[in-house]
Amino acid sequence: MGATAFGALVFGLSYVRVVQTVCRIADRYLDSQADSVIRIPFIGLVRAREGTIGTWMIAILIAINLAQVALNVRLSFFSRDMFNALEAKDAAAFWYQLFIIFMPLAAVFVAIALTEVLLQNVLTIRWRAFLNTYYVGEWLGDGAHYRMQIIGRGADNPDQRISEDLRKFVESTYSLSVGLMNQAATLVSFVAILWTISVGFTFPGTDVEVPGLLVWVCAGYAILGTWVTHLIGRPLIALNFEQERVEANYRFSLARLREYTEQVALLSGEPAEKEGLGKRFGQIVDNYMRIVIRLIKLNTFTSAYFQANVVVPYILTAPYYFIGKISLGQMQQVVGAFSRVESALTYFIQIYTTLADYKAVLDRLTTFEGAIASAQRIGGESKLAVTPAANRELRLRNLNVRLPDGRALMHADGLAFRPGERTLMTGPSGSGKSTLFRAIAGIWPFGEGEVLVPQGQSMMLLPQRPYIPIGTLREAVTYPAHGQAYSDAAIADALRAAKLPQIADKLDEERAWGQTLSLGEQQRLAVARALLAKPDWLFLDEATAALDEPTEAEIYQVIKEELPQTTVVSIGHRSTLAAYHDRRIDLKRAENGLSTPVDLMQPQPAE
Numbered sequence: 001m002g003a004t005a006f007g008a009l010v011f012g013l014s015y016v017r018v019v020q021t022v023c024r025i026a027d028r029y030l031d032s033q034a035d036s037v038i039r040i041p042f043i044g045l046v047r048a049r050e051g052t053i054g055t056w057m058i059a060i061l062i063a064i065n066l067a068q069v070a071l072n073v074r075l076s077f078f079s080r081d082m083f084n085a086l087e088a089k090d091a092a093a094f095w096y097q098l099f100i101i102f103m104p105l106a107a108v109f110v111a112i113a114l115t116e117v118l119l120q121n122v123l124t125i126r127w128r129a130f131l132n133t134y135y136v137g138e139w140l141g142d143g144a145h146y147r148m149q150i151i152g153r154g155a156d157n158p159d160q161r162i163s164e165d166l167r168k169f170v171e172s173t174y175s176l177s178v179g180l181m182n183q184a185a186t187l188v189s190f191v192a193i194l195w196t197i198s199v200g201f202t203f204p205g206t207d208v209e210v211p212g213l214l215v216w217v218c219a220g221y222a223i224l225g226t227w228v229t230h231l232i233g234r235p236l237i238a239l240n241f242e243q244e245r246v247e248a249n250y251r252f253s254l255a256r257l258r259e260y261t262e263q264v265a266l267l268s269g270e271p272a273e274k275e276g277l278g279k280r281f282g283q284i285v286d287n288y289m290r291i292v293i294r295l296i297k298l299n300t301f302t303s304a305y306f307q308a309n310v311v312v313p314y315i316l317t318a319p320y321y322f323i324g325k326i327s328l329g330q331m332q333q334v335v336g337a338f339s340r341v342e343s344a345l346t347y348f349i350q351i352y353t354t355l356a357d358y359k360a361v362l363d364r365l366t367t368f369e370g371a372i373a374s375a376q377r378i379g380g381e382s383k384l385a386v387t388p389a390a391n392r393e394l395r396l397r398n399l400n401v402r403l404p405d406g407r408a409l410m411h412a413d414g415l416a417f418r419p420g421e422r423t424l425m426t427g428p429s430g431s432g433k434s435t436l437f438r439a440i441a442g443i444w445p446f447g448e449g450e451v452l453v454p455q456g457q458s459m460m461l462l463p464q465r466p467y468i469p470i471g472t473l474r475e476a477v478t479y480p481a482h483g484q485a486y487s488d489a490a491i492a493d494a495l496r497a498a499k500l501p502q503i504a505d506k507l508d509e510e511r512a513w514g515q516t517l518s519l520g521e522q523q524r525l526a527v528a529r530a531l532l533a534k535p536d537w538l539f540l541d542e543a544t545a546a547l548d549e550p551t552e553a554e555i556y557q558v559i560k561e562e563l564p565q566t567t568v569v570s571i572g573h574r575s576t577l578a579a580y581h582d583r584r585i586d587l588k589r590a591e592n593g594l595s596t597p598v599d600l601m602q603p604q605p606a607e
């Protein structure tokens with residue numbers, strides 16, 4: 001509803017597609033059928049659909065805003081009557097106006113203002129929470145987040161879009177749409193007052209009566225002001241866009257530096273980083289100064305304009321007051337009404353920069369949605385199928401693995417991994433070993449053919465650099481299962497078996513474990529994960545490459561003893577790895593870049 005009101009404003013500015021986007025995103029919430037609960041003061045908990053709760057809150061907020069306009073209209077009559085009482089030196093009428101009329105009105109004003117603040121904040125956080133769940137769900141659902149990254153185009157910084165842009169979208173959609181409605185209601189009410197008072201007003205210096213003279217003068221004055229403001233302020237839209245862009249670039253550079261701080265320190269890259277950061281910050285300052293200069297020009301005009309506002313209604317009405325056509329109270333009412341009409345008409349001037357920012361938020365959300373949709377489409381249309389089958393082997397059938405640009409990377413047909421067998425995959429760097437694992441895990445969508453996986457069997461893939469979530473050590477070890485999925489004794493045993501006895505008693509310690517543990521320790525932590533999960537199939541993608549050879553040998557021995565039922569497939573370059581496997585498959589790369597697996601039945605030392 002609110003979105004529709006705002007839509008009217010933007011439609012006036014010829015942004016039809018913007019209106020559609022606003023309504024589409026906003027209606028996701030207002031049309032939501034999810035069951036929900038809200039606590040209403042003096043009533044208690046009420047169950048309803050989330051969309052219905054949101055719609056009711058917006059309806060009440062609209063009613064509150066209209067009531068505020070009505071109160072302002074009533075206060076303008078209070079002002080008229082109070083000044084008339086002053087002019088007539090009628091003390092009783094003056095005190096009556098002040099205590100009997102004004103004070104109850106003021107009390108109502110305060111009460112509804114408080115209700116508005118409460119409702120508005122509850123609405124925006126519920127709305128944002130809903131959209132947040134929706135976007136996080138779409139982004140994480142069906143591996144879209146990973147595919148978006150490998151496609152490499154579309155949405156950069158999804159974190160910014162989900163946290164910051166959604167917040168700005170909700171807050172601005174509410175404030176702009178309700179603001180517009182408020183100004184429209186103010187305009188209509190006070191135009192009516194101005195029109196009524198103008199009855200009998202003649203064109204200055206003549207006897208020609210002009211119906212609604214004050215309205216026309218006010219409208220002309222406001223249109224002139226808006227037009228000049230638009231002419232001066234127009235470049236601000238592009239400048240604000242640019243500011244967002246250079247600020248985001250700078251933030252990104254800082255975040256990357258934080259991520260690669262070790263490499264920068266090792267390479268003594270600090271001077272280069274300082275120079276790069278200085279250059280990017282320089283762009284922020286340059287553009288900011290352009291904005292400042294433009295704002296000074298704009299403010300020079302708007303300040304003069306708003307100062308003139310104070311005297312213009314007096315200049316217009318004074319002649320009529322002096323000839324006795326209107327009372328002092330009416331003159332005061334005209335001054336108030338004039339400024340309200342004028343500010344409603346110049347609403348566009350006031351929200352000029354907000355609108356520019358809002359458009360950028362909409363663009364970012366739209367491209368984010370587009371990137372999620374194309375990632376989902378690529379997943380849905382993939383001809384590379386991972387199919388559960390009744391056989392006990394994992395079999396590749398006429399499999400072509402491709403790069404995102406369509407180039408063929410690997411071809412395999414009839415290759416089977418047999419249960420209980422320990423297979424080592426070797427091959428030159430870039431031949432597609434990791435990508436084959438991704439295809440088997442079902443997250444690589446590019447290619448054709450079939451991976452037949454044994455039905456109902458579990459798989460686990462340990463990469464070279466394991467993911468360690470932020471939180472307690474227990475959560476890091478049990479990931480992606482729940483922290484309580486295993487007993488403390490089982491987790492500690494797994495850590496000890498994975499040669500990490502020194503942290504086995506720190507399960508409840510919350511730290512950035514991914515940064516504290518060395519890469520070799522992180523790899524052993526991932527092995528502990530596998531020991532707990534006991535998968536039927538375990539794929540190790542250079543998962544022990546950071547360990548020294550004796551520790552690597554111990555880890556393979558532990559996997560063999562602790563997971564006797566698990567079929568292991570490893571990728572590795574070290575020749576010593578061959579000793580822990582009973583089969584080796586080598587990916588041979590042809591001149592044209594296409595790799596094919598060559599099955600070496602007997603363990604062979606890798607080159």
Ligand SMILES: Nc1ncnc2c1ncn2[C@@H]1O[C@H](COP(=O)(O)OP(=O)(O)OP(=O)(O)O)[C@@H](O)[C@H]1O
Pocket residue numbers: 149150151403404409427428429430431432433434435436
């Ligand atoms: N998202 C991607 N976009 C484009 N090319 C990619 C992408 N991911 C992987 N590649 C390319 O696919 C090829 C195979 O990569 P992959 O990681 O499977 O090789 P690998 O055999 O495991 O190499 P290494 O032994 O060095 O780990 C490489 O040339 C790599 O650059």
